[in-house]
Amino acid sequence: MRHREALDALIHKYAPAWPVQQIAVIDRNVLRIAIYELSGATGTPPKVAINEAVDLAKLFGSDNSSRFVNGVLGAAIGGERITLSAAPDAPQAAAPDKE
Structure with missing residues (x-):
């Protein structure tokens, strides 16, 4: 994934x-997809991106995944515009997935 480090920094x-x-693999990947969509890269409306992410978390994640994903994405859309190029640095974001 080309933008994984930037997406992880935003997460x-x-x-x-x-x-x-330390975020569950499913939750982490659902968040990556949703934040990518929220950045405007796909033209997906924010409410649709969040709803799809929460549905994926309910379907594939743990009992608390949908609430966690919804909370993180709510924080994401509550702030300034999301851009992948302006993602802050996060040292732990650079570690590769082991899955």
């Missing part, structure tokens, strides 16, 4: 209490 920004590599 870290909106969920600072959770080191990115």
